[in-house]
Amino acid sequence: QKEVEQDPGPLSVPEGAIVSLNCTYSNSAFQYFMWYRQYSRKGPELLMYTYSSGNKEDGRFTAQVDKSSKYISLFIRDSQPSDSATYLCAIRGYSTLTFGKGTMLLVSP
């Protein structure tokens, strides 16, 4: 079993929809969880991070971690066409980050 599992999509939604992106992980020792956004032909950029269980909100984005289920989520409210990108979850170990495969999101006007 890969350390981080993520559905690759694509996920297509209309503008204004609420989007839910999810990952599961296998190593219960992980403490730091991140979401990166990658536009086409660009390098990934950090979108949000959370530490341990709980929620973190930043504008239209909410990151959620459930350590008991080893499940992390990213919610996007009022999605915009500019949110169309690939979203990668990442779990931080001691020195390295392990990424999920990424979910491609398409928001249509």
Added chain:
Amino acid sequence: NAGVTQTPKFRVLKTGQSMTLLCAQDMNHEYMYWYRQDPGMGLRLIHYSVGEGTTAKGEVPDGYNVSRLKKQNFLLGLESAAPSQTSVYFCASRQGRTRTTNEKLFFGSGTQLSVL
């Protein structure tokens, strides 16, 4: 402040040829990483370095070598390129050795490599 710069941006090789990808960062970061990104496979770590003069293997190190002779540079070498190494390669860096939990990884813009 350029951040993380990768050269070249594109390269086409024939099977068996060698090449070196250069990554340079101007943020005085300790940690540097090389990833490859393939369709359906996500980002996979090839090698990484936690400081000048150090290197370590990642998830998919076979067929690659790296060197970190200077803190700001991290080189990725392919000694004998194979078609399976056709991919987009990303370099990344982070500060490292701090107590902050929100250290973000800064990525370069990638190198598209095709091996024929």
